[in-house]
Amino acid sequence: MVPKKGSESRMTPTPARSAHVEESKASSSDSDLFAAFIARRKFFNHEQNRLQDQVDTLGRRSKWLKTCMDEQSEDGLRSAKALKTCIGKTSELQRALHDRRDKRETLKALNSEIGFLRSDETMVWNEYQNTEHELHECKQRMKSLLRQLSEESKAKGSASEQHKTTSKGKQIMS
Numbered sequence: 001m002v003p004k005k006g007s008e009s010r011m012t013p014t015p016a017r018s019a020h021v022e023e024s025k026a027s028s029s030d031s032d033l034f035a036a037f038i039a040r041r042k043f044f045n046h047e048q049n050r051l052q053d054q055v056d057t058l059g060r061r062s063k064w065l066k067t068c069m070d071e072q073s074e075d076g077l078r079s080a081k082a083l084k085t086c087i088g089k090t091s092e093l094q095r096a097l098h099d100r101r102d103k104r105e106t107l108k109a110l111n112s113e114i115g116f117l118r119s120d121e122t123m124v125w126n127e128y129q130n131t132e133h134e135l136h137e138c139k140q141r142m143k144s145l146l147r148q149l150s151e152e153s154k155a156k157g158s159a160s161e162q163h164k165t166t167s168k169g170k171q172i173m174s
Helices: 015-071 074-099 103-173
Strands: none
Touching: 015 074, 015 103, 074 103
């Protein structure tokens, strides 16, 4: 039997059905919350593992950068200081990963540190390139100055010879 529009039976649900719906909603809500919690936990665990992999990769990179730093000359001293800072930040990052309990804060800190490390790495590379460029320019200037000095000494030598011959000529004439 279909109720008519505006009939009272349609407006008020039966008490038994209402209790069943509320119980169903409550258990559904609890299971949804639990499922969301599990999903969030899996996500955070996955993110933590991913970030640990990044930290390990950064650790390997920092060791490689340290090796490069050891091979640099005195001209790369500023670059070496930046690399040491990079290595220190990586170590702090690894310690922070193991020490922190709040996963959300850990994710924020790790992302921030990774950005700093990337910018430091770029800065170090740019500094190294600038140093190489400056060294090349210095070598070019040194070559130019040596050529100029050589030309000046040749010019002074020939001027000195001319002066000697004209002096001898004057002595002979007198």
